[in-house]
Amino acid sequence: MTREPRQHDGPGFEEIREGLLGRIDQLAREMAPGGHVSSGYYISRNPRRDDRKPGSFWIRVKGTGLGVWKDEATMDKAGDVISLVQHCAGLHDMKAVRAWCMSWLGWDHGIDRAKLETKKKADRYFREQEDRLAAEDLATKRKKAKGWWLHAEQEIRHTPVEAYLFSRGIALQQLASYPRALRLLPKAQHTDGRTGEITEWPCIIAAMTDRAGEIIAVHRTFLAADGNGKAPVPAAKKIWPHGWQGSVIRLSRGGKDTPEEAARKGVSGTLVITEGIEDGLSIALACPDYRVWAAGTLGNFGHVPVDHPCVSNVIIFADNDASAEARKLFDKGVKALREKRSVTVARSPTGKDANDLLRGIR
Numbered sequence: 037m038t039r040e041p042r043q044h045d046g047p048g049f050e051e052i053r054e055g056l057l058g059r060i061d062q063l064a065r066e067m068a069p070g071g072h073v074s075s076g077y078y079i080s081r082n083p084r085r086d087d088r089k090p091g092s093f094w095i096r097v098k099g100t101g102l103g104v105w106k107d108e109a110t111m112d113k114a115g116d117v118i119s120l121v122q123h124c125a126g127l128h129d130m131k132a133v134r135a136w137c138m139s140w141l142g143w144d145h146g147i148d149r150a151k152l153e154t155k156k157k158a159d160r161y162f163r164e165q166e167d168r169l170a171a172e173d174l175a176t177k178r179k180k181a182k183g184w185w186l187h188a189e190q191e192i193r194h195t196p197v198e199a200y201l202f203s204r205g206i207a208l209q210q211l212a213s214y215p216r217a218l219r220l221l222p223k224a225q226h227t228d229g230r231t232g233e234i235t236e237w238p239c240i241i242a243a244m245t246d247r248a249g250e251i252i253a254v255h256r257t258f259l260a261a262d263g264n265g266k267a268p269v270p271a272a273k274k275i276w277p278h279g280w281q282g283s284v285i286r287l288s289r290g291g292k293d294t295p296e297e298a299a300r301k302g303v304s305g306t307l308v309i310t311e312g313i314e315d316g317l318s319i320a321l322a323c324p325d326y327r328v329w330a331a332g333t334l335g336n337f338g339h340v341p342v343d344h345p346c347v348s349n350v351i352i353f354a355d356n357d358a359s360a361e362a363r364k365l366f367d368k369g370v371k372a373l374r375e376k377r378s379v380t381v382a383r384s385p386t387g388k389d390a391n392d393l394l395r396g397i398r
Contacts, residue, residue, distance in 0.1 A: 047143060049118055052134065055141045056117045057103050058159045063117070063140075064095045067124035073097060075278050076170055082107050083124050095120060099170025102163060108335045109361050177277035182251040185243045188219035195220050196238040199263025205395040206317045212324035213289050215317065217243045226258050226269050237267040242313060244275065244283040244332060247341035249296050253280035255332050257313065275332055282339040283332075285313060288320035290327035298346035307347045309340055311355065315390040319353055322394065326351070334362055337369030342377045349378040355389045 047055075056063055064078040065071065071080025071090055076098030081087035085107075092109035096102055103117030118133060121140075127133045138144045192198055197220050198208055208214070224239035240257040255275050258267035286295070290305055298304065308328045310316040316330040327346065331337050342350050350373060354366060373379050384393035392398075 047138070049130075049134070052137045052141070052143075053103075053116060053118055054159060055143070056121070056137060057163070059141075060095075060097050060103055060117065063120075064097050067120060068093065068095065077278065082110075084126065085110070098166055099173075100167045102166075108333075108365075110364060174277065174279050178252050178279075181254045181276060182243075184221070185219060185241055185251060185254050188221050188241050190216075190219055192218060192220050192240075195222075196259045196261070196263030197240050200240070200257075200259050200265070201314075201317065203264055204314050204318075204391055206314065206321060206391075211288070211317070211320055213320075215287050215320075217245075217285050217287060218313070219243075221256075224256065224258065226267065226272055228270055229272070230270065235267075235269060237261065237269070238263065240313070242285045242330075244280055244285055246283045247344060249294070252283050253277060255285055255313075280332075281336055282341060284309075284329040284336075284340055285316070285332060286329055287313065287316040288324070288326070288328040290325050293346075295327070295344055295346040299344065302345075304346055304348040306349055306351060307342060308351045308353060309337065309342075310353050310390060311337070312389075312391075315353060315355075318390040318394040322390075334358075334365055334369070337366065338372035339369075340373065342373050342379075347377060349380070351380045351382055353382050353384075353390050356383055357388045 061073075061078070064080075068078070068080040068083050071078050073079075076096060078095040078097045080090050080093055080095075082093040087093060087109075093105075093107045095105040103120060104115065105120045105123070118137070121127070121137060122130075122133045125133075125136055127136060135144075189195070193208055197218065201208060219241050221239040221241050223236040224241070226235050226237055227233070228235075237258045238261065239259060242255040242257075243251045244253040244255055246252050253275055256272070257274070258269060258272065259265070260267055291298075293301065293303060306326050308316075308319050308323065308326045310319060310328065310330050311332070311334055313330050316328045319326065320328045329340065331340055337352065352370060352373070355362075358366060370379055370381060384390055387393055387395075387397040
C-alpha cells in the first residue's frame with residue numbers, strides 16, 4: 037500500500053488508525069458483514085471475491101495485532117487497519133481512503149483535539165491490557181492442547197488409528213521410524229457446527245511443534261468407530277488453538293536423530309514437506325532416509341521452519357488437484373521457503389497425491 041504525501045491540515049493516518057482501532061468491532065462487521073467472533077478473530081467472507089463460506093478471511097479484533105487481517109485462501113494481507121479499509125471498500129488511492137475514514141469516524145467536520153488525545157491514551161492502555169490477557173489466554177490454551185496429547189494413548193498399534201492408516205495403504209510396522217507425533221483419543225467429542233450435535237469418535241491427535249520442538253497445537257482427525265475411514269461427520273476445525281502457524285507434525289526423522297539432536301551434531305539432510313499426515317507417512321514409507329514433516333494446511337507451507345539447522349534442502353510433495361486459489365497460495369509458500377533453502381517441488385505422476393501414488397490410484 038503506497039502512502040501519499042500529506043496534503044491536509046487535519047488528522048494524519050496515525051490518528052485515523054487509532055480512531056479505527058478504537059471501534060474495530062464495529063468496523064469489522066461493517067467491512068465484512070455476516071461474520072462472527074472466535075478467539076479474538078472476526079471470521080467472515082471476503083467481500084472482495086466470490087467467497088462462498090466464512091472461514092478463510094479474518095480480522096484481529098482482540099489481543100495482539102489488532103486490526104491485522106488476512107485471507108488464508110489467497111494469502112491477501114496488509115499490515116494494518118488502514119489497508120483493511122482500502123481492501124474491503126475497494127479504494128484505489130490513499131486520498132480516498134483518508135476521506136472514507138474521516139467520514140466513518142465523523143471527523144470530516146472537525147475534531148476536538150483534547151478529547152482525541154485523551155481517548156488515544158485510554159485506548160492504548162486498554163489495548164495493552166487486552167494484549168497481555170490474550171497472550172496469557174493463548175499460553176493457557178497451548179498448555180491444554182499439549183495436555184490433551186500427553187494424556188492420549190501413545191500405543192496406536194491394534195487400534196482404529198492403525199486400521200485407518202492401513203486402509204490408506206500405510207502399514208505401521210513397515211515404517212523405518214514410529215510416528216511418535218501421532219496418538220489416539222479413544223472418545224473425542226465432535227461438535228456439528230450447524231446443529232450443535234455432539235458425538236464421540238476415535239481420533240488421531242497429532243502434536244504440532246514449533247521450530248524449537250515445543251508442542252503449541254494439536255491436529256485432530258476423527259475416525260469411524262472401526263477405523264475404516266474417517267468419521268461420517270461434517271468437517272470440523274482440525275487444528276487448535278490459534279497461533280499455530282509455523283508449527284508442523286514431525287512424522288519421520290529420516291534416521292535416529294531428532295531435529296534438535298541433529299542440530300547439536302551439525303548434521304543436516306533433506307526435508308520433505310506434505311500437507312497432510314497420510315501423504316507424509318506415504319513418503320516416509322517410500323523414502324525412509326528423508327525427514328518428513330506435515331504442514332497441516334496448504335497455507336502453512338510458507339511458514340514451515342526450513343531454516344532449522346537439521347535441514348539442508350527441501351522437497352515439497354504437492355497435490356495435483358489444486359484449485360486456482362490453492363495454486364496461488366502454494367506458489368507463495370514455495371517462494372517464501374526458497375528465500376531460506378533450496379526447494380524442489382514433486383508431484384505424483386498419477387492420482388491426486390502421494391497417498392494415491394502409494395495405493396496405485398490413477
